[in-house]
Structures are given as C-alpha cells and as structure tokens.
Amino acid sequence: MRAYVLSRLAQTALVVFLSLTAVFAMVRLSGDPVLLFMPMDIQAKDVNEFRARLGFNDPLAVQYARFVGGAVRGDFGESLRYQRDALGLVLERLPATFLLAGTALLLTLFVAVPLGIVSAVRRNTLLDHVGTVATVLGQATPGFWLGLMLIYLFSVQLRWLPTGGTGTVAHLIMPSVVLAAFFSARIARLTRSAVLEVLGEEYILTARAKGLGEGRVIGKHTLRNSAIPIVTLAGLEAGQILGGAVITETIFAWPGLGRLTVQALLNRDFPVVLAAVFFISVMYTLVNLVVDLLYGWLDPRIRLR
Amino acid sequence: MKDLKAWLGIGLTAAAIGAAVLAPWLVPHDPMQADFVQSLRPPGSPGHLLGTDQLGRDLLARVLYGARLALFIGVCTVLLTALFGGLLGLVAGFVERWPSAVLMRIADVQLSFPFILLAMTINAIVGLGLQNIILSLSAAGWVVYARVVRGEVLSVKQRDYVQAAAALGMSRSRLLFRHVLPNVAPSIIVVASLQFSSFIVAEAAISFLGFGIQPPTPAWGSMLSESRDFLYVAWWLAAFPGAALALTALGVNLLGDWLRDTLDPKLRV
Numbered sequence: 001m002r003a004y005v006l007s008r009l010a011q012t013a014l015v016v017f018l019s020l021t022a023v024f025a026m027v028r029l030s031g032d033p034v035l036l037f038m039p040m041d042i043q044a045k046d047v048n049e050f051r052a053r054l055g056f057n058d059p060l061a062v063q064y065a066r067f068v069g070g071a072v073r074g075d076f077g078e079s080l081r082y083q084r085d086a087l088g089l090v091l092e093r094l095p096a097t098f099l100l101a102g103t104a105l106l107l108t109l110f111v112a113v114p115l116g117i118v119s120a121v122r123r124n125t126l127l128d129h130v131g132t133v134a135t136v137l138g139q140a141t142p143g144f145w146l147g148l149m150l151i152y153l154f155s156v157q158l159r160w161l162p163t164g165g166t167g168t169v170a171h172l173i174m175p176s177v178v179l180a181a182f183f184s185a186r187i188a189r190l191t192r193s194a195v196l197e198v199l200g201e202e203y204i205l206t207a208r209a210k211g212l213g214e215g216r217v218i219g220k221h222t223l224r225n226s227a228i229p230i231v232t233l234a235g236l237e238a239g240q241i242l243g244g245a246v247i248t249e250t251i252f253a254w255p256g257l258g259r260l261t262v263q264a265l266l267n268r269d270f271p272v273v274l275a276a277v278f279f280i281s282v283m284y285t286l287v288n289l290v291v292d293l294l295y296g297w298l299d300p301r302i303r304l305r
Numbered sequence: 306m307k308d309l310k311a312w313l314g315i316g317l318t319a320a321a322i323g324a325a326v327l328a329p330w331l332v333p334h335d336p337m338q339a340d341f342v343q344s345l346r347p348p349g350s351p352g353h354l355l356g357t358d359q360l361g362r363d364l365l366a367r368v369l370y371g372a373r374l375a376l377f378i379g380v381c382t383v384l385l386t387a388l389f390g391g392l393l394g395l396v397a398g399f400v401e402r403w404p405s406a407v408l409m410r411i412a413d414v415q416l417s418f419p420f421i422l423l424a425m426t427i428n429a430i431v432g433l434g435l436q437n438i439i440l441s442l443s444a445a446g447w448v449v450y451a452r453v454v455r456g457e458v459l460s461v462k463q464r465d466y467v468q469a470a471a472a473l474g475m476s477r478s479r480l481l482f483r484h485v486l487p488n489v490a491p492s493i494i495v496v497a498s499l500q501f502s503s504f505i506v507a508e509a510a511i512s513f514l515g516f517g518i519q520p521p522t523p524a525w526g527s528m529l530s531e532s533r534d535f536l537y538v539a540w541w542l543a544a545f546p547g548a549a550l551a552l553t554a555l556g557v558n559l560l561g562d563w564l565r566d567t568l569d570p571k572l573r574v
Contacts, residue, residue, distance in 0.1 A: 016417070019414050026426075026427070026430045141554075142554070145548075240419050246425070262425075265429035
C-alpha cells in the first residue's frame, strides 16, 4: 500500500513535470511575450533591457534549465503584469476556488446521488421520467449560458442575488449552482444506471428472499456495490470541475484560480500561466490518486499495485 | 421513451443542419450588416423576428449563421481527432512496442489537465481565429479516440479470425485495415458522435472567454460574450444564441446515445 502510494506520487511528479515542459515549450515558441507587453512608444534599448532583466535573451536551453530550477523550488518568476511573484498570486486565489469547487461538489453529491438512487428504485414512475428529462437537459445546457440566464432572472429581474463578486453566502449561490448543474446531470445519470445494474444481481434477490427490509437491501447491499462507478466518475469530474470553474469564475467575477488563469492567458502573462498550470495538474492528479485509494476501501477485492 | 429520445435527437440535429445550410434563404438580412437606427429592437419587431443587437444587426440571421460556424467547427474537429487519434490508437494497440507506451504516456499527461482549460491554453498560445480554434480543440481532443481505439484493438486482435488470418500469412497492414479496423469502426463512430457536442460547447465557451472566434463574426460563444454588457436592457441577446447552442448540443447528445445503444452498448466514454 505504501509502495503503491509512493510510486503513484512519483508518477504524479513526472506527469506534472512533463506538462510544465510542454507549456513552457509552447509559450517560448509562440512569439515574444515582452513585445506584447510593452507600451507602444517604448525605445528599443528599453525593450532590450527588460528582455535582459527577465532573461529572454539567453539560449532556450538556458532559459529552460533556469525555469526547471526555479519551478522545483516553487519559483515561477515574476508576473509581467503585476510585477509580483507568480506563485504568490496563484496561492492567493486558491482558497476562493476551493470554496467554490467544494460547495459545487457537495451540492452535486447531495442532489445528484439521491436523485439517481430514487430514479433507479422507483424506475419508470413519473419521478424517474422527470429526473431523466432533467439530467438530459442539464447535460446539454452550457454552464456559461445557464449563468447568464440565472443572472438575468435573479439579479436583473428579481434583484435577489448579486451579479458577481464575493464576500457573503449570497455571492456563492449562483456560481456553485451553475458549476454543480452540469456535473450533477452526469452523476445522477450514472448513479441511476449503476444502481439498476446492481438491483438485477442475484444477491439482491437473495437478500429480499430472506426477508430483509427494503431499506437494508438498498442502503447496504445495493449502494455499497454500486459505489465504485460513482466514485470513479465523481473523481474524474472533480478534476473537470476545475475546468468548469474557469468559466463560472469569469461569469460571476469570482476571484479564483480559473479567472486568474484566463486573465493571465489574455494578457500573455506567462509566469502566472505556468504557475497555474502547475497547481491545476497537481490537484487533478492528486484527486485521481485519492479516488484510486477509495476503490480499495470500497471493494476489498481490488488490490492496489 | 427510447424512441422518443432518438427521434428528438434526429429532429434537433436535422434542424441545426437545416439552419446552417439554408441560413441565407431563411433570412433576408446580412448577419454582419449594422443598422444603428434599428439597434436593440426586442423580439417580434417588424422585420426582425428575434430582435436586433446593439449595432442593429438581425439576431435571427446571426443565430442561423452561428449554426453554420458551430457545425463546421464540430465536423472539422471530429474528423481531425477521429483520423489522428484513431490512427494512433490503431497502431498503438496493434504494435505494442515502445511507441505505444510513449503514446499512452503522452495521453496520460494530457488527461492530467481539464479538457476545456487545455484547449483554451493551446488556443491562447497558437492564436485566435477559425483555423486555430479547430487545431486547438483537435490537439486537446485526440486522446479520447487513441485510448478507446487502442483498447478495442487490443481485444479484437486476440479473436480467432484475426489469428487465423495472421496464420495464413496475411501481411500486417492488410490484417490491420481489413480485419481489425472494420471491427473497431463502430466505437470510433460512437465516440465521434458523443464528442461532437462537447466540441461545439467547448468552442463556444472558449470564444465566450475572449479567445477563439472574435466578434463581429457571428459565433454563438462570442455573441454570448458581447451580450453580457447588455443583459440589463436586452435579454434576447443572451437568450437566443445560448438556446440554439443548448438545443444543438441536446440533439447531438441524444443522437449519440442512440448510436451507442445501437452499435456498441457496452462502450463507456
């Protein structure tokens, strides 16, 4: 078990290193970030001075070595826009993103999973059909459009909720609902099919035949056995929630990592982009590791190697 | 219920294709033609069924031409990713030596990053515009095909008829393209149909965030992005392009589900 976790952590390090290298290569091959960042009326010697200060005049191999050397110590350089340490900027934004993503994930689990279970157990009832329609619609509705429509309804028309920003619980409602909507649809759908599959198994028939109450049949025998595909997808989705957060944070002016990344890309502020890429890929792979560890706990037949 | 979903999928997809193909015949207006006298007219105004935007451009025309752009991007991206991802997966599954391992590691690296963020980062770096958004989405999306196809090939090539053909001395390329590929094709089609809607939604999201297709080109994502400034005065600018996008995605999703149930019920994407 310990060996497994260690080898997975080593793999994580390798994957993060490779993705940073890929982004570094793309950034450096795509043109001159300095020229894009300078005012129009600047003198050539000032440009050169700025380039020399940031080390853009060195050979690419030297720049790469310096970048890797800095990155392992958590130093991604200075933001071109804010003239500040890029890592610090990213770290500042992390709590807001965790709050948003965490709320959305909880919302997903407390709405989508029960909905999926009830849909499966009460199959082909009105409730099941309503649930199916809701999940199909939820999956097709783009988050940024849902966000705009909610702003129109709750902020412009009803004036119940703020259009964006942060600070109170009211600010958190719309962003987390939008972020949760898409994922809830997928997870509810998968929960339904996973529970249906287990309900067809012979051990469920046995459990019912020996007179077990329906609550125990569903609560214990069914749920535990249908948990694996649900946890798998929830893990994959937890990573994708970071992608969804990019869009949601931009719509609702939520000061998180996603919005910072979009702005850094728009401004070609590449030290910040690289620091953000680093954090996103670390979080994503760690979430997947936790999911894999959960399998072993949910299903002791699975041996982790 | 199942038939209903399939028919709804076919109907919505057909409507989107119809709108894209017939756009110039369905509306008399040019989607780029500004007319400041007519700006921000609400839906139902004479001559403008869905109203007009801040520059007085006809919204219906822009939504219909937006279908053109969305479907074009979707088709190109799906073809590119299916071709390259499928081919790489085919070879990786068939050869099983070091190139295969390298390819799958590259896939792992790509999958350690959310799809939309990857496509957006690539797009920000390679540049804006139609060609580049198609390239970015393809560069981010080929992995799914490579994975699915490789897995399928690994199982198909163990089957007796492939072994028998190999024992008869059939050349490797003939074996690959005559016996393995046709048996993998259904899953490629299913993945393509399921990926299609995620590509058009991703394109819209990326254009919405300010990359990808730029105004004044009538793309649904950039129209929604512009509509944010007018949300207080003109809800229709946000409502209709988004509804068109959602309905198209819904139609293609339902069609994809139906294709999967018919061709390859066990496939999970």
